Amino acid sequence: METNESGFRLGLIGTGIVGALHIQAAQALPGVTVAAVCDIDADAAGRMAQEAGAVAYTSHEEMLAAEALDGVVITAPHALHAGMTLAAAAAGVHVLVEKPMATSVEDCTAMIDACEAAGVVLAVGHVVRFGALARRAEEVLRSGELGPVRAISQRRTSHYAKGSRPEWFFDPGLAGGGIVMNVGTHGLDRIQWLGGSSVQTVHAHTWSHGDLLIETDAMGFVGLTNGVKAIFQFTSAGLPYIDETVVQCERGALRWSAPEGLWVSRGGKETPLAAGAEEPVDAFAAQLADFTEACRSGRPPRVDGAYGRSVVAAVRAVYDSASSGQPESVAGDLLRSGR
Numbered sequence: 001m002e003t004n005e006s007g008f009r010l011g012l013i014g015t016g017i018v019g020a021l022h023i024q025a026a027q028a029l030p031g032v033t034v035a036a037v038c039d040i041d042a043d044a045a046g047r048m049a050q051e052a053g054a055v056a057y058t059s060h061e062e063m064l065a066a067e068a069l070d071g072v073v074i075t076a077p078h079a080l081h082a083g084m085t086l087a088a089a090a091a092g093v094h095v096l097v098e099k100p101m102a103t104s105v106e107d108c109t110a111m112i113d114a115c116e117a118a119g120v121v122l123a124v125g126h127v128v129r130f131g132a133l134a135r136r137a138e139e140v141l142r143s144g145e146l147g148p149v150r151a152i153s154q155r156r157t158s159h160y161a162k163g164s165r166p167e168w169f170f171d172p173g174l175a176g177g178g179i180v181m182n183v184g185t186h187g188l189d190r191i192q193w194l195g196g197s198s199v200q201t202v203h204a205h206t207w208s209h210g211d212l213l214i215e216t217d218a219m220g221f222v223g224l225t226n227g228v229k230a231i232f233q234f235t236s237a238g239l240p241y242i243d244e245t246v247v248q249c250e251r252g253a254l255r256w257s258a259p260e261g262l263w264v265s266r267g268g269k270e271t272p273l274a275a276g277a278e279e280p281v282d283a284f285a286a287q288l289a290d291f292t293e294a295c296r297s298g299r300p301p302r303v304d305g306a307y308g309r310s311v312v313a314a315v316r317a318v319y320d321s322a323s324s325g326q327p328e329s330v331a332g333d334l335l336r337s338g339r
């Protein structure tokens with residue numbers, strides 16, 4: 001599917017918190033025009049359209065039919081990602097869909113099939129790996145200086161109480177789950193990406209504060225297809241912001257804390273590689289640049305649909321294990337051997 005020669009015409013579905021970051025990223029990117037935005041909340045759509053110099057819609061179907069878009073960014077509630085992707089594919093429009101790709105593996109497969117059949121790019125917004133710290137962490141691990149990865153621990157806090165985020169995040173039908181489906185997808189992405197293969201087995205426990213219908217806390221043990229082991233803990237309350245990954249390798253370790261920086265350690269001595277938190281918009285701009293380049297050139301995006309599905313499959317395995325009380329496996333055809 002070719003793109004407009006005069007510039008990449010981008011549309012946005014969902015003008016909420018993260019939609020604003022995608023718009024900022026698009027405005028920083030040469031050759032990209034935010035042509036149209038859509039939200040069922042007409043005021044929100046109108047405000048963002050005005051800021052972006054775009055046309056506002058309250059129906060994504062109408063926007064796709066009217067606007068000759070090259071690509072669309074989908075930042076709506078999780079359970080709506082699949083239907084919106086199918087609509088974009090049917091209109092011949094490339095898709096960058098926010099994480100989690102969808103709420104079920106079956107929906108992910110339908111999205112992959114529809115985009116393949118339409119010849120459009122399907123990229124999934126696992127934005128974490130597009131930041132500067134992530135790129136530096138990847139360089140260190142790929143250089144081999146620390147030896148092979150053996151184990152990973154991932155810890156993340158996220159205040160998960162009513163009022164802390166838009167109401168739909170607490171609706172299992174729209175959100176598909178709680179802290180694991182939402183922020184846990186970033187942690188499971190880090191484990192898969194830095195560990196170098198897919199989550200194959202999971203033994204997890206989840207629980208919920210109060211009378212919420214989604215889980216607010218989770219912990220678990222996972223095995224990747226290449227033998228790397230990982231533990232994760234996603235915690236809802238009582239702690240300051242922690243988002244830390246420790247990658248233990250044969251000859252040392254890498255510690256990556258999103259708010260604090262990146263360190264490498266050998267022989268018990270930790271050396272800083274980078275300090276401080278990053279501006280989120282930089283990673284969003286790098287992600288959008290990768291997406292538009294994939295659309296123009298026909299090469300795959302850095303994070304494709306099969307990868308996005310492997311993260312959703314890992315989340316579903318967490319839920320299956322939490323409900324059965326037993327270790328659970330991800331089906332073989334959903335695994336990815338690479339990064």
Ligand SMILES: NC(=O)c1ccc[n+]([C@@H]2O[C@H](COP(=O)([O-])OP(=O)(O)OC[C@H]3O[C@@H](n4cnc5c(N)ncnc54)[C@H](O)[C@@H]3O)[C@@H](O)[C@H]2O)c1
Pocket residue numbers: 013014015016017018019038039040041044058060074075076077078080098099100125127166182
């Ligand atoms: N990559 C990241 O770091 C990151 C951060 C936050 C959120 N997210 C993801 O981004 C997505 C959106 O999250 P958010 O925090 O921006 O939520 P939000 O509630 O702020 O925004 C969602 C918007 O979608 C709109 N919407 C709902 N139904 C719609 C429909 N049928 N058509 C058009 N618009 C519709 C809502 O009115 C709302 O404005 C989710 O997938 C979330 O997990 C990613």
